[in-house]
Amino acid sequence: MNIQDLFINEDLSIKEAIKKLDETAKKILLVVENNKLIGVLTDGDIRRWILKNGNLNEPISLIMIRSPKYICEEDIKDAKKVLKEYSIEAIPVLNKKEEIIDIIFWNDNFNIKFKFKKMDNPVVIMAGGKGTRLDPYTKILPKPLIPIGDIPIVERIINRFNEYGCNNFYMTVNYKKNMIKAYFNEIEKTYVIDYIDEDKPLGTAGGLYLLKDKIMDTFFLSNCDILIEGNYSDMLKYHKEHKAKITLITSLKHYTIPYGVIQINEDSDVKKMIEKPEYDFLVNTGMYILEPEVINDIPENEFFHITDLINTYINKGEKIGVYPISEGAWLDMGQFKEMEIMLERLGIK
Structure with missing residues (x-):
């Protein structure tokens, strides 16, 4: 990558900067x-x-x-020490004229991965749907085992958490569950998976009831068809600092309506016409951080979505947090088109 790809001026809008961050992925x-x-x-x-x-x-x-x-x-040899000292992943290099001549990225220049603050919180992956x-693929393979490159999507999810120190995984399973168990029984792994068998489909949160008395610490919950690029330990820190019952990992989505939008008044006359309006939304990625006591609020053996629980808490005035990531940091493979985008972003296609 050319270093000038990272250059921006201070008049650039924050919206345009977000797009550039997604393009460069740095x-x-x-x-x-x-x-x-x-x-x-x-x-x-x-x-x-x-x-x-x-x-x-607004401008950046x-x-x-x-x-x-x-x-x-002249101090470039000290880059690793400086990055480590300030716990940063990148640092610009200036010449004697104070011009930028390079930027040193930890992951690009050193053989060891950048060390984030380690955690060992439980991770629950909802893999029973x-x-x-994704038919007809899922007629043969359960969705968690659909390969992204040569690694199943659910194993990629586990590997990302494992990099941050997570070793205890719970996987709710139902559809083709024996295939999922057989796969993980055959591979070498440094973590433990505890399978939670759903006798019937229980939605995106119903299976949590089966974890009563098993999880006693703050835990992550993830759908089995997403990859989130981000600092998981920072997400956990944010959740703790804001004392939320649940924190949603959200993605900023930008939409442009490709038509002129008409607004009418109470007399049915045209009040205003907006040509190709643009909107920005925070959308739910399917990854959450939860306090262990929320499990007590899951109904027994009922189909129940995590969104039902969140709305219940909102109505009760409980604190629900949100941790935004960029659009490019969320990869979803729930549909064929999205799966193709995931492959492309991961450099597999």
């Missing part, structure tokens, strides 16, 4: 003026702005970091 952009570094913008800066319900059409000058960390060209939107 989690950082360099704010420049005459090739000189005047700031940086990270996905975390944008997340904090979204949580303030900030206007995405409102949220960029104006005194970023950097190293001089039939995956009918």
Whole structure:
């Protein structure tokens, strides 16, 4: 990648910066003026702005970091030490004229993965559905075992959590459950999977009832057909700091209506016409962080969705948190078109 692909100016809108972050997939952009570094913008800066319900059409000058960390060209040998000291994944390199000549990324330059804060929280994966939107594949294979490249989607999910230190997994299973168990029995793994057999389909949360007295700590819950690119330990930290019962991992989705939209008044006359309006929404990705006591609020042996539980808590005034990620950080394979996008983004196709 050319370093100039990461260059932006401070007048760029936050919405355009989000698009550029997704295109480059590097989690950082360099704010420049005459090739000189005047700031940086990270996905975390944008997340904090979204949580303030900030206007995405505002310029990035409102949220960029104006005194970023950097190293001089002659000190490039110390890059690893500096990245480690400040717990950052990337650092710009400046020459004597204070011009940007390079950027050092931890994962691109060192053989060991960047060490995030380790956690060992339980992870529950809901893998009992039939995956009918992926027929005819799911007539033969259960959706969790559909390969993305040469690795089943559910194993990719587990591997990502495992990188952060998670070793205890619970998988709710129903449809073709013996195939799922047989696959994981055959592979070498460093983690433990406890299978929760659903005698009948129980929805995206009904199976949690079967985990009563098994999970005593804050836990992650994930659908079996998504991949989330993000700092899982930071998500957990955010959840804890905000003392939420449930935190939803959400994705910012941008939609353009490809038509002129008509608004009418009470007399049925045209009040306003908006040409190709654009909208931004936070949408549910299918990954959550939950406190263990929520399991007590799951009905026994009933079809029950996680959204039912969330709406119940909202009506009771319980705190429900939200942790936004960019659109490109959420990969879904629930339908064929989405599966093709996932393969492309992972560089498999």
